Amino acid sequence: MVCERLTPLVNTAYSYALGALSALWLSEDLPPVNPTATLLEHTLLTQGFMSPSQAVSLVAGNCKIVILRGQFWATHSSVAVGLKAEQWGVNRETVRCLRKHEGLQVIKKVYKRRPVGVSTATPTRAAYPNHVWSYDFVHDETTDGRRLKCLTVLDEYTREGLTIHCARSITAGDVVHVLQRLCAQRGAPVYLKSDNGPEFIAQRVTTWLHVQHVDTHCIDPGSPWQNGHNESFNGVFRDGCLNRWLFTSVHEARRIITNWLKEYNDERPHGALAGLTPQAFAAQCSYSSLERAA
Numbered sequence: 001m002v003c004e005r006l007t008p009l010v011n012t013a014y015s016y017a018l019g020a021l022s023a024l025w026l027s028e029d030l031p032p033v034n035p036t037a038t039l040l041e042h043t044l045l046t047q048g049f050m051s052p053s054q055a056v057s058l059v060a061g062n063c064k065i066v067i068l069r070g071q072f073w074a075t076h077s078s079v080a081v082g083l084k085a086e087q088w089g090v091n092r093e094t095v096r097c098l099r100k101h102e103g104l105q106v107i108k109k110v111y112k113r114r115p116v117g118v119s120t121a122t123p124t125r126a127a128y129p130n131h132v133w134s135y136d137f138v139h140d141e142t143t144d145g146r147r148l149k150c151l152t153v154l155d156e157y158t159r160e161g162l163t164i165h166c167a168r169s170i171t172a173g174d175v176v177h178v179l180q181r182l183c184a185q186r187g188a189p190v191y192l193k194s195d196n197g198p199e200f201i202a203q204r205v206t207t208w209l210h211v212q213h214v215d216t217h218c219i220d221p222g223s224p225w226q227n228g229h230n231e232s233f234n235g236v237f238r239d240g241c242l243n244r245w246l247f248t249s250v251h252e253a254r255r256i257i258t259n260w261l262k263e264y265n266d267e268r269p270h271g272a273l274a275g276l277t278p279q280a281f282a283a284q285c286s287y288s289s290l291e292r293a294a
Contacts, residue, residue, distance in 0.1 A: 117201035117218030120210075121191055124217075126157035129285050130186060133162065134193040134230035135200070137170070138237060142247045150257065151178060152237060156193075156229045158282040159270050161261050162186070164237070166254045172202035179205075183212065193217045193227055236264070 080092040126132035140148040151165040194200040219226035241260040247253035
């Protein structure tokens with residue numbers, strides 16, 4: 001990258017600067033200088049940003065700025081500040097352009113945005129059984145340190161825990177299978193509420209729900225209180241089951257969790273249901289519906 005416009009003095013100064021820099025690195029037993037890093041000084045000279053007198057002052061021993069420009073972690077602002085401190089007539093934008101030209105630009109961190117699910121209905125409060133279901137994941141592990149993932153599904157009106165599906169991993173296909181089984185047993189809900197987890201907003205799940213005429217509501221990212229009923233159920237599930245038992249296998253975890261869910265629905269009084277258990281409240285709702293139908 002030799003430019004014919006350089007005067008002999010600048011050529012000599014530039015060559016001497018490279019030699020001084022190489023000697024400095026060799027004297028400190030450091031790795032060899034990246035040739036690309038030193039080309040920035042050449043560009044400063046060729047583009048007229050540095051006078052021959054300034055190049056001579058660099059030859060006099062001022063190699064610190066060259067080393068600073070050779071650091072790939074240095075930002076444009078820090079390099080510009082260092083150059084100004086040494087009386088070089090460059091600004092931040094000049095440094096940015098030159099570093100980009102020489103391949104020394106700092107790569108900015110890119111923050112990826114997680115996809116957000118599309119709601120097909122506005123939030124609504126459950127008014128009768130099978131009106132609003134909500135589901136979410138709870139994570140635990142077995143005694144060997146392997147992951148355990150639980151899919152919890154709740155009826156927000158009766159507060160019944162409809163199911164807790166436990167496995168090492170749960171995909172969107174597994175979510176569909178769980179919902180298919182529940183809909184076959186109880187009928188499909190009107191609304192289904194969830195967060196923006198990839199398993200819940202996957203095309204396979206949303207397509208199946210659309211075919212079943214089930215509206216979805218995805219809560220706002222970072223707003224678990226919008227799915228408060230299911231979050232409360234998950235807290236009770238963790239305190240009453242996951243934190244009390246050690247699971248040695250998935251089979252054992254499924255057996256214990258199934259027994260706990262039956263106890264929760266049939267024996268545990270719920271404060272929001274006037275002291276009734278979820279199962280008793282659901283039976284009361286069914287009886288009232290039959291009376292109104294009669």
